[in-house]
Amino acid sequence: MPARELRAVFLDLDDTLTEYPGGFGAVLESVYRRAVSAGAPADGFDRFRRAYWNSTCGLWAAMHAGTISGRQARLVRMRRGLEAVSVSDDALTQRLSHHWDDLALNSPDLRPGADDLLGWLRGRVFLGLITDGYADLQRRKLKRLGLEDRFDRVQISEEVGTSKPFARTFRLSLEAAGVAPVEAVMVGDNANSDVRGALGVGMQAVHLQPGGPVNTPAGATWAGDLADVRRLLEEALG
Numbered sequence: 621m622p623a624r625e626l627r628a629v630f631l632d633l634d635d636t637l638t639e640y641p642g643g644f645g646a647v648l649e650s651v652y653r654r655a656v657s658a659g660a661p662a663d664g665f666d667r668f669r670r671a672y673w674n675s676t677c678g679l680w681a682a683m684h685a686g687t688i689s690g691r692q693a694r695l696v697r698m699r700r701g702l703e704a705v706s707v708s709d710d711a712l713t714q715r716l717s718h719h720w721d722d723l724a725l726n727s728p729d730l731r732p733g734a735d736d737l738l739g740w741l742r743g744r745v746f747l748g749l750i751t752d753g754y755a756d757l758q759r760r761k762l763k764r765l766g767l768e769d770r771f772d773r774v775q776i777s778e779e780v781g782t783s784k785p786f787a788r789t790f791r792l793s794l795e796a797a798g799v800a801p802v803e804a805v806m807v808g809d810n811a812n813s814d815v816r817g818a819l820g821v822g823m824q825a826v827h828l829q830p831g832g833p834v835n836t837p838a839g840a841t842w843a844g845d846l847a848d849v850r851r852l853l854e855e856a857l858g
């Protein structure tokens with residue numbers, strides 16, 4: 621990482637400070653197993669998943685514009701996934717949406733090194749969280765993991781109406797921290813939303829990628845785990 625004065629560190633939440641056992645994909649597979657036991661076709665998972673994810677972009681845009689709540693967005697997304705396998709059942713849609721919420725909220729654990737990293741950073745720099753997602757779920761997840769009071773500022777996309785990788789998302793956090801982009805680093809697992817987004821506004825970026833720097837964008841620094849992240853930041857902070 622370039623040795624510049626560092627005054628703020630921003631972290632992503634999901635798959636950066638936390639990890640899902642079996643990966644986040646396991647959450648949707650678990651949801652679909654319940655759909656099958658309620659009558660959905662056993663070979664329909666790919667169709668369900670495609671429709672489910674294809675609807676996400678438009679629903680998040682509506683959520684960030686404030687025309688739909690995160691809770692409603694999750695229900696509509698589940699309904700569109702089920703419609704792709706010819707299932708139309710409001711009660712089942714509600715049950716599966718609640719099951720997704722339960723897994724998304726309760727299955728992730730803190731990644732090894734998260735507690736150490738946060739404890740070491742607090743007070744040394746402005747420490748912020750920038751996470752995309754549903755306000756109700758992200759707030760409850762932070763509380764469950766004991767993270768709610770460990771940042772100087774928490775920014776959740778539904779609450780501010782903008783998500784990564786849009787420049788406005790990063791600028792909101794930079795303004796709140798009172799730092800210039802070059803004085804800040806974004807740490808996250810997603811090469812596009814976390815890393816390219818941050819680089820695009822002139823911030824420094826660390827790409828957390830346990831499998832190796834296979835898709836780490838030029839200009840970013842790769843880290844294999846959170847202990848690596850701490851070492852990089854220790855060097856940058858002197």
Ligand SMILES: [Mg+2]
Pocket residue numbers: 632633634635636808809810
């Ligand atoms: Mg992430």
